[in-house]
Amino acid sequence: MKGSLQLGKIAGIRVSIHWTFLLLIAYIAFSNYRNGENLTQTGWTLLLVGSVFFVVFLHELGHALAAKHYHINTTSITLLPIGGVANLESIPENPKEELVVAFAGPAVNIVIAAITGLFITFPDTSQQLVSLLEQGLNAQTFFIQFLIINIWLAVFNLIPAFPMDGGRVLRALLAFRMPRHKATLVAARIGQFLAILFVFAGFYSNPFLIFIGLFIILGAQSEAEMTKMSYFTKGHLVRDVVMHHYETLQETQTIAEAVALLLNGTSRQFLVLDKDTPVGTINRDGIIQALSQSGKETPIGNIVQRNMPVLDAGTPLEKIYLSLLQRKDELHLVYDNGVFIGVLDFDNVAEFVMIKNAAGNQ
Numbered sequence: 001m002k003g004s005l006q007l008g009k010i011a012g013i014r015v016s017i018h019w020t021f022l023l024l025i026a027y028i029a030f031s032n033y034r035n036g037e038n039l040t041q042t043g044w045t046l047l048l049v050g051s052v053f054f055v056v057f058l059h060e061l062g063h064a065l066a067a068k069h070y071h072i073n074t075t076s077i078t079l080l081p082i083g084g085v086a087n088l089e090s091i092p093e094n095p096k097e098e099l100v101v102a103f104a105g106p107a108v109n110i111v112i113a114a115i116t117g118l119f120i121t122f123p124d125t126s127q128q129l130v131s132l133l134e135q136g137l138n139a140q141t142f143f144i145q146f147l148i149i150n151i152w153l154a155v156f157n158l159i160p161a162f163p164m165d166g167g168r169v170l171r172a173l174l175a176f177r178m179p180r181h182k183a184t185l186v187a188a189r190i191g192q193f194l195a196i197l198f199v200f201a202g203f204y205s206n207p208f209l210i211f212i213g214l215f216i217i218l219g220a221q222s223e224a225e226m227t228k229m230s231y232f233t234k235g236h237l238v239r240d241v242v243m244h245h246y247e248t249l250q251e252t253q254t255i256a257e258a259v260a261l262l263l264n265g266t267s268r269q270f271l272v273l274d275k276d277t278p279v280g281t282i283n284r285d286g287i288i289q290a291l292s293q294s295g296k297e298t299p300i301g302n303i304v305q306r307n308m309p310v311l312d313a314g315t316p317l318e319k320i321y322l323s324l325l326q327r328k329d330e331l332h333l334v335y336d337n338g339v340f341i342g343v344l345d346f347d348n349v350a351e352f353v354m355i356k357n358a359a360g361n362q
């Protein structure tokens with residue numbers, strides 16, 4: 001994740017902490033100072049925050065190790081002020097495996113809470129608990145808080161707001177009865193509804209809920225899209241969707257000719273050739289920019305975008321979805337056994353999915 005500070009590696013997993021985390025620490029130290037807390041109090045508070053994030057890390061490690069059991073690697077664990085993110089290379093498609101991986105995180109918190117409970121005496125009544133906690137943090141209340149936070153982490157993460165853990169549990173349960181992409185859509189809608197409640201609640205209570213809510217809304221959407229994409233592209237190869245019809249320009253042609261081609265048709269992307277060999281692409285923005293900066297007699301060869309992404313016709317579509325998404329506006333060259341056969345871009349794969357989806361709904 002961008003803006004993260006790497007702390008180290010464990011079991012091949014990169015562990016890093018996001019820079020906004022420092023803001024959180026500074027905020028806590030500052031509000032403690034402003035409330036007139038002494039240094040010892042501030043020290044206890046920071047220690048509590050530190051240990052909470054350590055258990056958040058253990059929670060994520062729980063997911064990662066459960067995934068590893070199913071031969072899924074985790075590239076990194078990042079700690080953010082709103083919690084942790086374990087970056088799994090893929091998400092188990094088997095609902096039973098997804099259930100186990102999703103439960104593994106909250107299970108870690110439940111185990112930690114249970115172990116902590118063995119070593120402390122919990123007050124008998126809630127009134128006693130409240131008056132104890134009002135003393136502020138000390139050696140005794142620290143562990144009580146720690147235990148409560150672990151229970152809270154387990155419960156909060158199990159709220160069925162996809163893509164939170166509880167939402168993944170929900171998706172897995174639904175996926176026992178319906179296709180995975182439909183289960184994801186249902187879970188994502190429920191998640192987004194709950195996330196809106198989080199945002200509202202955040203305005204009246206803890207502002208972190210607003211961030212978590214937004215994170216869920218965006219995360220749910222992109223995962224629902226991804227799952228739909230991989231469901232409908234399964235079993236298809238790049239060869240099945242390659243575009244054989246596309247507009248071309250020769251390197252030696254001028255910007256004026258490119259402008260004419262642009263005005264003459266609907267294409268916004270052009271493949272640039274040196275005779276028959278593709279050398280790069282140029283799009284509408286590039287043509288307009290070149291027209292204003294270097295004039296209409298400039299040869300296309302001077303402004304062509306040369307490092308085009310290349311795809312093999314035999315690659316499964318679901319494997320290239322992410323890289324197509326990352327280079328959304330670029331044409332990809334498709335080669336079959338070393339022979340250039342056409343081009344492909346993200347929109348074309350998206351169209352393919354839309355068509356499959358529509359045909360499946362009949």
Ligand SMILES: [Zn+2]
Nearest residue numbers: 105106157165
């Ligand atoms: Zn989790």
